[in-house]
Amino acid sequence: DIQMTQSPLSLSASVGDRVTITCRANQSINFYLNWYQQRPGKVPQLLIYAASTLHSGVPSRFSGGGSGTDFTLTISRLQPEDFATYYCQQTYSTLVTFGPGTKIDVK
Amino acid sequence: VQLVESGGGLVQPGGSLRLSCAASGFSFKDYEMNWVRQAPGKGLEWVSYISSGGTTIYEADSVKGRLTTSRDNSKNSLYLQMDSLRVEDTAVYYCARAEGATYRSDYWGQGTQVTVSS
Numbered sequence: 760d761i762q763m764t765q766s767p768l769s770l771s772a773s774v775g776d777r778v779t780i781t782c783r784a785n786q787s788i789n790f791y792l793n794w795y796q797q798r799p800g801k802v803p804q805l806l807i808y809a810a811s812t813l814h815s816g817v818p819s820r821f822s823g824g825g826s827g828t829d830f831t832l833t834i835s836r837l838q839p840e841d842f843a844t845y846y847c848q849q850t851y852s853t854l855v856t857f858g859p860g861t862k863i864d865v866k
Numbered sequence: 867v868q869l870v871e872s873g874g875g876l877v878q879p880g881g882s883l884r885l886s887c888a889a890s891g892f893s894f895k896d897y898e899m900n901w902v903r904q905a906p907g908k909g910l911e912w913v914s915y916i917s918s919g920g921t922t923i924y925e926a927d928s929v930k931g932r933l934t935t936s937r938d939n940s941k942n943s944l945y946l947q948m949d950s951l952r953v954e955d956t957a958v959y960y961c962a963r964a965e966g967a968t969y970r971s972d973y974w975g976q977g978t979q980v981t982v983s984s
Contacts, residue, residue, distance in 0.1 A: 760927070793970045795910070802960065802977060803902075803910060808970035846910050850969040853924045855900070855912040 761786055761849050763858035771866040776837045780861045782830040782847035791851035794823055794832045797860075798843040806845075807832065837863070867891040867973045869961050874978030881951050881982070887944040887961030887975055895919075895939040898964035900971055901946050903957035903980075911957070915964065916944070929955075951982045 762785040772778050782792065794807040805814045807823035810830055820835040834841055842865055847858040873885040887899070901913035914935040915924045923935050933955075934947040944961050958979050962971035 791968050793968060795971075797910075802974045803971075804974070805970055805972050808966065808972075809968045814970075814972065844909075848910075848912070848971075853915070854926065855915065855924075855969070857910045857912060860909040 760854050761788060761852045761856055763847055763849055763856050765845075765847060765858040765861045767861060768859060769862045769864065771864055772837050773866045774837055774839055778834045778837055778841075778863060780832045780845055780847075782825075782832070782858050784828045784830075784849055784851075787827045788849045788851035790826050791849055792823075792825070792830050793848045793850065794821075795846045795848065796841075796843050797846065798840070803846065867963065869963065869973060869975035871959060871961055871975045871978035874959065874980045876981045876983065877951055878984050879951060879953055879982055883948045883951065883980060885946040885948065885959055885961075885978055885980070887946075889942045889944065889961075889963075892963070894942040898969060899937065899944045900962045900964050900969075901933075901935060901944075902960045902962055902971065902974075903955075904960070904977075905954070905957040908957075913959070914946070915969070948980070951980075953982050956980060956982050 790810040792810045795803040797803040811823045844860045844862045868890045870888045932950045958977040960977045961975045963973040965972040
């Protein structure tokens with residue numbers, strides 16, 4: 760199976776901060792990398808697919824990058840509704856795997 | 867697009883449940899689908915994938931041989947037959963539509979709770 764890691768696993772930030780989360784695969788997954796946001800008690804929502812394409816309706820403060828094994832999710836100016844857990848997901852393999860999640864909370 | 871799961875509940879270890887996911891608002895027969903679960907306080911775990919026609923199915927090793935995915939395109943429905951349930955299968959189970967070349971899950975149901983406990 761392809762293993763996904765994320766760093767950090769948690770971070771504290773303030774509204775207006777620039778935040779970057781890293782996701783790493785233990786083998787190349789090309790650009791088959793998606794990012795999801797899950798607010799507390801809510802259903803996960805797609806943010807970014809194919810490593811860097813913003814899903815419809817997602818604010819432009821979110822951006823994704825990377826290819827191969829190393830990927831990033833950046834929130835340019837953190838908003839109150841962005842305090843949530845973020846998951847990366849690889850779909851390169853037929854056995855799909857998620858990263859462990861990165862929780863962003865209020866500093 | 868709407869996905870509505872049902873069929874969750876409390877079951878004893880070794881028992882069975884059948885989850886359903888009713889799809890509406892899109893051409894269900896044209897889309898691949900996924901099941902994803904989330905144990906209490908834990909992260910997301912992919913469970914299975916099924917192709918649009920139902921002929922190709924992939925399953926996580928943790929559920930292989932016990933949880934079986936199927937679909938009925940005439941009923942716009944996705945199913946997860948859960949047998950030989952274990953305590954560690956306790957989770958919220960989501961169905962999600964898979965879209966595009968990266969099989970991103972662009973729409974999710976609200977989830978159904980499965981609790982395996984004696």
